Amino acid sequence: MRSGIFSQGTRTTRWAATAAAMAMTGLLAGCGSGDGGSDGGTLTAYVYGDDAVKVQQAAVDSFNKTSDVKIKLVPVPGTDYVNKLRSAMGSPNAPDIFYNWGAGSIKPYVDAGQVADLTSAVNDDATLKDGFIPSIMTAGGLDGKIYGVPMRGMQPVMLFYNKSLFAQHKLEPPTTWEDLQKAITTFKDAGITPFALGGAEKWPELMWMEYLLDRIGGPEVFRKIQDGDTDGWGDPAVLKTAQTVKELIDDGAFGKNFNSVDYASGAAPTLLSKGKAAMHLMGSWEYSTQLGKAPEFAEKDLGWTTFPTVAGGVGDAANIVGNPTNYWSVNSRTKHKDAAIEFLKAMASETYAQDLVDNGDVPTTSNAASMLSGSPNPQFATDQYQMVEKAPSFTLSWDQALESKYATPLLTEISKLFAGKTSPEQFVEAMKAAK
Amino acid sequence: MSDHTPAAKTRGDRKAAVGNVGRPPVGWAVPGIVFFVVFAIVPLGIAVYLSFCDWDGLNSPTMTGLDNWTRLFKDSEFGQAAWLSLLLTTISWVFQTPVALLLGVWAAGRQRSRAVLSAIFFIPLLLSTTAIAMLFRALLDPNFGVIKSIGPWIGVDPNVMGSSTGALLVVAFVGGWQFMPFHTLIYQGGARQIPDVLYQAAAIDGAGMVRQFFHITLPQLRHTMTTSSVLMIVGSLTYFDTVLIMTRGGPGTDTTILPYLMYRTGFQTYDLGYAAAIATALVIVATGISLLMVRLTGFGSMRSTREGM
Amino acid sequence: MSTDTRPAAPRQGSPAASRSGGGPARRRARLGNPLAGLGSLVWLVIVVVPLYTLVSASLMRQDQALNGEPLAIPTDPTLDNYRTVLDSGFLSLLGNTAIVAVVTVALVLVLSVPVAYVAVRTRSRLSSLAFRTFLLGVAIPAQAVIVPLYLLIGKMGLYDTLWAIILPTAAFSMPVAVLVLSGTMRDVSEEMYEAMSLDGATPLRMLWQLVVPLSKAGISTVAIFSALQAWNGFLFPLILTQSEENRVLTLGLFNFMTQFGVNIPAVLAAIVLSVVPIFLVYLVARRALINGLMGVGGK
Secondary structure, three states, X not given: OHHHHOOOHHHHHHHHHHHHHHHHHHHHHHOOOOOOOOOOOEEEEEEEXXXXXXXXXXXXXXXXXXXXXEEEEXXXXXXXXXXXXXXXXXXXOOOOEEEXXXXXXXXXXXXXXXXXXXXXXXXXXXXXXXXXXXXXXXXXXXXXXXXXXXXXXXXXXXXXEEHHHHHHOOOOOOOOHHHHHHHHHXXXXXXXXXXXXXXXXXXXXXXHHHHHHHHHHOHHHHHHHHOOOHHHHHOHHHHHHHHHHHHXXXXXXXXXXXXXXXXXXXXXXXXXXXXXXXXXXXXXXHHHHHHHHOHHXXXXXXXXXXXXXXXXXXXXXXXXXXXXXXXXXXXXXXXXXXXXXXXXXHHHOHHHHHHHHHOOOOEOEOOOHHHHHHOOXXXXXXXXXXXXXXXXXXXXXXHHHOOHHHHHHHHHHHHHHHOOXXXXXXXXXXXXXXX | OOOHHHHHHHHHHHHHXXXXXXXXXXXXXXXXXXXXXXXXXXXXXXXXXXXXXXXXXXXXXXXXXXXXXXXXXXXXXXXXXXXXXXXXXXXXXXXXXXXXXXXXHHHOOOOHHHHHHHHHHHHHHHOOHHHHHHHHHHHOOOOOOHHHHHOOOOOOOOOHHHOHHHXXXXXXXXXXXXXXXXXXXXXHHHHHOXXXXXXXXXXXXXXXXXXXXXXXXHHHOHHHHHHHHHHHHHHHHOOOHHHHHHOOOOOOOOOOOHHHHHHHHHHOXXXXXXHHHHHHHXXXXXXXXXXXXXXHHOOOOOOOOOOOO | OOOOOOOOOOOOOOHHHOOOOOOHHHOOOOOOOHHHHHHHHHHHHHHXXXXXXXXXXXXOOHHHHOOOOOOOOOOOOOOHHHHHHHHOOHHHHHHHHHHHHHHHHHHHHHHHHHHHHHHHHOOOHHHHHHHXXXXXXXXXXXXXXXXXXXXXXXXXXXXXXXXXXXXXXXXXXXXXXXXXXXXXXXXXXXXXXXXXXXXXXXHHHHHHHHHHHHOHHHHHHHHHXXXXXXXXXXXXXHHHOOOHHHOOHHHHHHHHHHHOOOOHHHHHHHHHHHHHHHHHHHHHOHHHHHHHHHHHHOO
């Protein structure tokens, strides 16, 4: 049977080869109707894919009900978000609206002319202009221009602690460096790790650098670096920060094995909730993490406070670091810029803020304060809101404030410093040299 | 080797005989070649081109000549990554080859118990790399993982992931855990091809088990070992997912092997031109090593893989 | 042709090379030495302990899983974690992965068999060049070409389709496929071709009636190898797809990690579930799978 069909010698076989080649080309061409991005009255919006996506999805759904231009929300798995966005922005598949951290995180796109300048759109519109805490609105901008509209909760970094451990050892949460030293000694003697630290990941280590530098040298030191002056790393406060880190490590403040402790797997938070560590410097999401993993602990024994002062430092103890919030930015090449801005206005609405509050977030809208009593955890939400509102300065996380070409080497160098691979002096030299 | 002469003869016979009949038109290979060229060689070509450019992925690439390449040779981080890659490859080979060889030869026996054990040994191969890396990350947590309870028994510090040598050894071990069944099967397949008559003859000569292993089994598995080693070496040189999920190149930069350095440079620093240079260097090294091995053992030439056994 | 197990398919070219290899049944245990037996038991422990922990922890509640005794038997096993995972669209991930695997295997076979046949049966410069190109391809790491591939796939309009995963995965499976297939095909004896040519068979008929049937081992090796590549693939789906409709299992696993935050038991349950389907295939087709993979070694 087979031979019957295929028995005509080389001519047939040549034909078969050609056909195969053509079939393949056809195959490729035939499937060429992939997602073309912004065509046909659709706006693609990239968002960091985690639990909170449902809040954005609700906003998109209600927007799509009335608008001719529809929005398609694309949640990108969190860990890959930055890479994914970067790859997409360089291609024809770029999203029209995209989630970001403002400042350095969008600088390359701004430099490449890919981000719409929203300054006048915001200033001309009362909803957007008055809708958000002003310091948060500016924190996401660059060179005094506005490129993004706040769209999620605030995430300041706070010092969390285990209340019952502190009570047991008759200690108060530290407000000064002296308190901190005393707590370290006391807990160490009791066989408890003073601070949980997920050193297997680099960013929890970064939080220590951020707060120490702020307390030692004030927020101006990093501000200078953020504005593009790598010589800023030569400031004596940076060296002092790195030396303080080394002292803390040598002192056993983070225990012996912090280098292999994970945050993402839940190891670091569990150290705190199980009383194996007394304190944990972490973003405000620690609260909901604990609530999910150890609800009893979160409700009864989890305390929070600001980072203490450092002896001889000039930074204000009310300053905070972390992520003010996240922003939506608009692609300058979008075909439906007006519709996109219309969508951004929804971020200032009461419904949206309420959805965020219900999700356990603390919105950065000006109307948020009154809603917080309805939060699943009113005390924590209110404390957090006030902490941010009162802060003289809110330094954006360094890895977001700096462009990735500086942020990545920074994280690597910090990891080397914490691993004891480099000395504080070498750290400073390496950072000054990073171009 | 008693088998030597006939095999050599075959080679001669074959060379003269091949392709007199049943020659397919060369055109048959065209679709496959075109496909491979489009999706592998062309992208590789672009990568090589990019290695001479400065590119951030957003603006157009600009030619910078040999800048990336001169930087490569001066970059101490690249040097360290190359060294770590070499180290990882060596450790992986030294760890996996003897174990896979022994297990494979052992499993080549037909006893039922061996079949059952082989079936269990196979399971890691069914898990994806992502899953394995996530699993071992959990097992090796110094406070809550298995390593805390059994580490002290077997003389392993629970903080193994936090020490420089420890982390590299763990990466090598996890790779071995995953791919051992694969290489074991390769050796098992090879061992089953060894003619029994060789062992019978050796037994008549009074050779013991160990002697038989070194004088028959090992030489007979020469080609099998080449295949397994090439796959192992290339695999270790391009090892990536596990490092990304388990160590992120740390502690410090102590597990930043070449593929991870390339990923960091390309997808975290967005220095895509330099990343392309690292990638190209990696391809050159990996290809060089596999070609060398293939040449040394004569495996890749147009002959039957079973000849010369 | 002595006592080969498959008399119809003499694997050795010339009669001179015939060997008196006994059939497998008669093969006696070789190296049945206690040392190797002991070694295999050690390896058994190394393999089983992580797997046991995987399964047992996936049956625990969150607070139990991190109580520092991962080897303990779950006192109060729960299937909640599995429910959580199944409720998060696990089946569609599985479906996508299955499609990717099947199409990839088909594509690899359809494209590689002719290439290997040409490489083995012709002596032209082109075929040897092609063969060498594929040989080089073994050493191309996927990460090296991911950026150019991204641009290419975007240009073809295939971005965020399953084709975006299938095509590069197939291409990167081809080098090993061609190597393995040509290895097997070289063992088809010259006499068989001659016999068929006396019957007036065309090359196509020879391929179909002689080479393919006699290369079954190699073909199943290639099928299994490329299926595993597709099953395991992480980088291509990561970079080349985005929407949920086109998400495959490996990426889904990674996503679960973000989605469930730090819910380790759920992540482990997702891992277990991801193994189940391929484990079933393994149970059904263990022999073919194992024989297939053995074939990579050059049989």
